[in-house]
Amino acid sequence: MSVFRRFFVAALSLFVTLAALPVSAQDAQAPIQRLLQEHGEIIAKSSRRTIGPAIDALAASGLDEAQTVLERWREKEMWQNKDTGLFVYAEEIDRRTIRAFDFATGAALGEFEDKAYKQLKPNSGIRGLISAALVRFQLTDPNPRARIAALNAIERDADESHLAALRAVVDAESDANIAQRMKRLERILTIRFAEEDAERIAAIQSFEGDLGVDVRAALNPLVVTQLDVDSTVPDSPDVVRQIEPGTDALGLDAAYALLVFKDLAVERISRDAQKAALIANIDGDTVGGLQVASLNTETARDLAYAALVQQGAVEAAATDAEVSETLSQFVFFERYSAVSPEVALAAHAVLKGIENKVAVNQTIDLGLDALSLASIYFLAAIGLAITFGVMGVINMAHGEFIMMGAYTGYVVQLFVSDYTLSILLAIPLAFMVTFGTGVAMERLVIRWLYHRPLETLLATFGISIALQQLAKNIFGTQARPLTAPDWLDGSLVFNDIVSISYIRIAIFVLALLFLALFLIVMNRTRLGLEVRAVTQNPRMAASMGINPDRINMLTFGFGSGIAGIAGVAIGLYAKVTSEMGSDYIVQSFMTVVVGGVGNIWGTLLGATMVGTLQKGIEWLNPSNTLAAQTYMILFIILFIQFRPKGIIALKGRAAEA
């Protein structure tokens, strides 16, 4: 056995020596190879912490081959000869054989047993460093895509060396778009890394009023301040402001902790530390002469601790009186800590200008948000504006009509995979389904209950509960997707702050269309005329040859059908669940009631008010949409106190109908 093994090893080593021979033909004195050899050890060691100098040396060498080395290295294609220590790049032919190339000349060196070579496998951290170093090579790449990729890489993770690299290429750039980006990036990097203050200030001021997030990201670290303390405020330009301890900006504890940190005051003992010290000094059943059992108040513990201090058992700690005494001897102030005060002040001034502009733009953005929320509420409420506003029928199952419309859209999408077509099909189908349900409901239930609003409310509640559970039984409790077509994806972007998604625009347009449809139907058609007649005086209308039963049925169906279409739109924007209707029902009624029952313009105003209000409250307390809804409902309850008939109150005969 052992003989065999020995023979095998000998043969192998012979083979290796033979195989290595041609490599020694490789030029060990080529500049790139010399550079690699210089850092051979740390390259072979491959540790993220030590690799830095090697990569920097390669990147700074100015050798054309350095880019190849870095790229091959990153792709795990660099190999090191185990005997000579020379580096090559190679491709694997099969699992055991590699084909090696010389870095200096790019010439093939031949095929080798891979045992003779060690593959360098940089980890992801090192690969990141290599990529960063490669960026400067890519900046001069003839392919514009590579240059854009390089700019993206710099934007993601810039370092000092990129500034010089960028400056070297920025004037030579031929592509106008890329040149513009390069210039901007160069200025940002100047702000971040330039040595000269004047340069930085010039770059900072060039960004006056720029809304880009990158600018703010570059400027914000410059105006970082640090809390400092002294006996008087020093007369130096970097002092930003003085701070009184005990205010919101600086708590008493924090102020004192700073003094202790600067060795200007004796440490204060925390309750826990005091307790630990007392426990450590328990002697029998007393501590510092006090009974242990009596130490159940803070005053008693302070007394015991003071006694221990007198005995010399523990270190003295500052009492509350001493703390405030010490605090009053010092002034606290903030100073710019990151950069020289001139740069910081310039950055501060520019930032302030930008922030004002940002605030204006945010307000516009908030306005757009509020508008789109308002159009959603309007969509949800417009069906109600017909059934409740015009007919006076309280339909608590209105939310379930919205849900049915959304589920119709979902079912259509199960059969029609083209999203554009499916939405176009879903809208009339949703109208038909909910129109049918609405007519059936009117015939079976509601017509028996006209003039008994409370009973209508209850009966439609029953229907609402049943429909909701029915949807749960059919579609399950989890949310179902209703996918918008591709052309509704994405947003209309005005600048870095103001943007609005196309779906919201679509909903807004749909809301306007519905408003127009409502106005046309009610004011310009025979049906509308008859509806108005029947609502105002059914008997008189009947004697004029109008069939009130038929009109009521159609009107209720029309309102329900519109709710169904609204359901498709809302389903695109929110998730389709069996409870989605109940999310909107109270808000919808609020919208109609706040706006003024029986007037479509009132509903529009009501929706605008409710939407704006909710977004406004959310803006005051952004983390909490629940609170926004709570306060909005409270506000509406109060609002109804002052205008019980809504914003637009009907007057005269119509009000009594």
Added chain:
Amino acid sequence: MTDTTFAPARQPIVKRYPVVLVFLGCLALFTLGVTILSEGFGIGVISTSFVKTLGKTLCLCLVALAMDLVWGYCGILSLGHMAFFGLGGYAIGMWLMYARTEIIVVQSLSAAPLPPTAQEISDGIATQIFGVVGASEFPPIWAVAHSLPLQLAAVVLVPGLLALVFGWLAFRSRVTGVYLSILTQAMTLALALYLFQNDSGLRGNNGLSGLQNLPGLGHVPQSTVSIWFFWASALALGIGFLLCTWVVSGKFGSVIRAIRDDESRVRFLGYPVEAYKLFVFTLTAVIAAIAGALYYPQAGIINPAEIAPIASIYLAVWVAIGGRGRLYGAVMGAAFVSLLSTYFTGGQAPDINLGFYTIQWVNWWTVLLGLSFVVVTLFAPKGLGGLFDLIAARTSPNRHGADLGPDVGALREKEAEK
């Protein structure tokens, strides 16, 4: 005074309303029966959890009584009474949770070398209670949670004040009918949404839990505690029934029924309609809160979902099915529907196999309930209570098909007879 000489001598309430005696008798018999059959005090035929279900049902009957008083007698369809019910539960739950956690914390701190300070105990309790919502300090609304009498006062005062303020605002601006219903529903929704927040100070959607354990009575088995609460619920229901009967019996009752039937006419007669409505609204809110305070220690847990508007709608469903405008009807409706709901949604009801589809009651009960509610509203406005009229053949005087009340919203006799 000459007025009094003409007034007939006032008889005791039980004589004028024999139904009170019948009701109290039935309740007493029921209580006695359950006690004898219970595990805690009797032969153990009824399980402790079922005793709790029965006790909870009695509380629901009590809140249904309140609902009947405010809706069936005064015509205010409030969709907020389950919110008052929940607030009562929260008020008592705060004390239960605080006191029990305090015992645990004091016990764990007593092993420490130094006796704990008040601050340390309070910090320990706060960490225990609010750990789940990432807080460790007591919010201001827990200021009196350590004291049972003050928290018991809160059971009555907090919902009472809320009802008073809300009712005053609503009635003052003459919000009536469906508008009032929607407004109360909005109030309920706002309250539920508020409580759902983690920083509401009441543990967000975790709610308060462990309420079935009475502080200091850890050694008493749940089978005994459940009977105690059952008795308390029965007693509260009995007293509530007497109180409601008394309220609706005299001149006051006539006035609120008149408000239900034609509010403006009563106002023109010189009665302060708002004050009457406000009194009934607040009184019933307090009754609902007391019912809640008895309900949740039996349920063991309360969370904001219990306050959601749908709960108040179910309350209206119970009263409507039981028959509004008669107190025993509300009690019957609540007991009947809530027990049936427990039966069907508890998974005990056998599935019905139709061959092509199996009806699982857990899923289909709600559909059936919703539809039967529609049917009751349409065809049996008197609800279950109407059955008693059939037995007693006691119908309202024939008004030849006219409205039972003067306004357009009132029942017509034809419908009432169905």
